[in-house]
Amino acid sequence: MNTIFEIETRGQGPYEFTRDAARWVAGADVDEALLTLMIRHTSASLLIQENADPEVQTDLTNFFARLVPPTTDPAMSYLTHTYEGPDDMPAHIKASLLPISLQIPIIDGRMSLGTWQGIYLFEHRDRPHRRQVAALLR
Amino acid sequence: MNTIFEIETRGQGPYEFTRDAARWVAGADVDEALLTLMIRHTSASLLIQENADPEVQTDLTNFFARLVPPTTDPAMSYLTHTYEGPDDMPAHIKASLLPISLQIPIIDGRMSLGTWQGIYLFEHRDRPHRRQVAALLR
Amino acid sequence: MNTIFEIETRGQGPYEFTRDAARWVAGADVDEALLTLMIRHTSASLLIQENADPEVQTDLTNFFARLVPPTTDPAMSYLTHTYEGPDDMPAHIKASLLPISLQIPIIDGRMSLGTWQGIYLFEHRDRPHRRQVAALLR
Numbered sequence: 001m002n003t004i005f006e007i008e009t010r011g012q013g014p015y016e017f018t019r020d021a022a023r024w025v026a027g028a029d030v031d032e033a034l035l036t037l038m039i040r041h042t043s044a045s046l047l048i049q050e051n052a053d054p055e056v057q058t059d060l061t062n063f064f065a066r067l068v069p070p071t072t073d074p075a076m077s078y079l080t081h082t083y084e085g086p087d088d089m090p091a092h093i094k095a096s097l098l099p100i101s102l103q104i105p106i107i108d109g110r111m112s113l114g115t116w117q118g119i120y121l122f123e124h125r126d127r128p129h130r131r132q133v134a135a136l137l138r
Numbered sequence: 139m140n141t142i143f144e145i146e147t148r149g150q151g152p153y154e155f156t157r158d159a160a161r162w163v164a165g166a167d168v169d170e171a172l173l174t175l176m177i178r179h180t181s182a183s184l185l186i187q188e189n190a191d192p193e194v195q196t197d198l199t200n201f202f203a204r205l206v207p208p209t210t211d212p213a214m215s216y217l218t219h220t221y222e223g224p225d226d227m228p229a230h231i232k233a234s235l236l237p238i239s240l241q242i243p244i245i246d247g248r249m250s251l252g253t254w255q256g257i258y259l260f261e262h263r264d265r266p267h268r269r270q271v272a273a274l275l276r
Numbered sequence: 277m278n279t280i281f282e283i284e285t286r287g288q289g290p291y292e293f294t295r296d297a298a299r300w301v302a303g304a305d306v307d308e309a310l311l312t313l314m315i316r317h318t319s320a321s322l323l324i325q326e327n328a329d330p331e332v333q334t335d336l337t338n339f340f341a342r343l344v345p346p347t348t349d350p351a352m353s354y355l356t357h358t359y360e361g362p363d364d365m366p367a368h369i370k371a372s373l374l375p376i377s378l379q380i381p382i383i384d385g386r387m388s389l390g391t392w393q394g395i396y397l398f399e400h401r402d403r404p405h406r407r408q409v410a411a412l413l414r
Contacts, residue, residue: 048238050180053219056180063206105174105176114180
């Protein structure tokens with residue numbers, strides 16, 4: 001069983017889609033399975049992180065913005081792939097540092113997530129994008 | 139087939155559980171399968187790394203402690219999610235940089251690991267924790 | 277169904293093997309499945325990244341070389357696992373920051389990759405190596 005989740009983004013940061021994933025898994029009516037999610041892009045990531053305090057998401061976005069600043073920052077002047085804008089190559093780098101795919105065991109028909117774990121698409125580009133996440137349940 | 143591994147930690151760093159995983163896989167008596175391990179927390183990670191020289195584990199811990207210092211460090215003063223202590227938000231960041239889940243092919247009834255590969259839970263919090271790793275064999 | 281891909285490397289950077297993976301998947305003649313790739317080493321990684329512009333790969337290599345410089349760099353003098361050379365411990369660190377394994381949904385008999393996504397082995401050592409990637413299709 002497979003599907004594509006489409007997620008609209010409006011700038012850098014995490015976008016939660018835990019409920020969409022949970023609803024799709026519930027509809028599959030399986031007892032034990034493996035859920036695989038894979039992002040079909042090279043400038044956005046997937047992530048499982050805390051979904052209780054929104055400050056965690058803000059702090060994560062700010063940490064990665066400082067670890068990999070835009071190419072307008074003199075510290076990044078060695079980067080050459082810049083023609084799509086100052087957030088272009090940093091987005092590819094962040095997409096290498098953060099997960100491309102997630103694997104979640106389905107036990108007793110539900111995702112075996114911890115209490116505070118939410119599923120996020122992490123956007124690394126500034127402009128709005130429509131992102132695709134391939135999902136497979138087996 | 140599924141289980142939960144419980145791993146007790148006493149401060150930051152990697153804790154190996156390769157033998158526990160290997161024993162469980164051996165008990166399953168399967169020829170070819172996929173082992174998925176997923177950590178059910180947002181402030182600890184999973185990792186496959188060298189298990190020959192303990193200096194590798196110490197160096198890894200020190201690298202990540204410098205890349206993401208505690209929030210008592212002035213360089214991290216922009217972080218806002220700090221009420222659980224100076225190791226709180228850095229733990230979430232490290233848990234985003236290191237793997238949430240591991241997938242290990244089982245071939246001829248055994249994990250297809252390389253000679254020096256060990257399986258670790260990587261703790262990012264200072265205080266002792268009891269961590270859960272969901273395991274699925276399919 | 278499983279196999280081992282062998283990939284020869286000549287220094288740090290990404291080595292694409294998308295076509296080898298696609299050819300093997302096509303030969304398996306499955307409709308829906310999960311492809312798992314796992315590297316059997318602790319000083320090289322796997323990565324899905326843009327395969328259109330080679331500048332992306334050069335920039336990625338340079339970013340990681342600056343984030344984790346060789347142990348000849350005074351900034352890395354705290355590292356202790358150095359007896360295999362100045363690229364030894366940095367390779368283990370990069371192998372912790374970049375993916376160990378990749379999971380790619382197979383839909384309608386093909387890898388469900390986005391338009392610009394290529395599959396790479398990312399070498400972190402300077403000297404030539406022959407690397408093994410375990411592949412499982414289920």
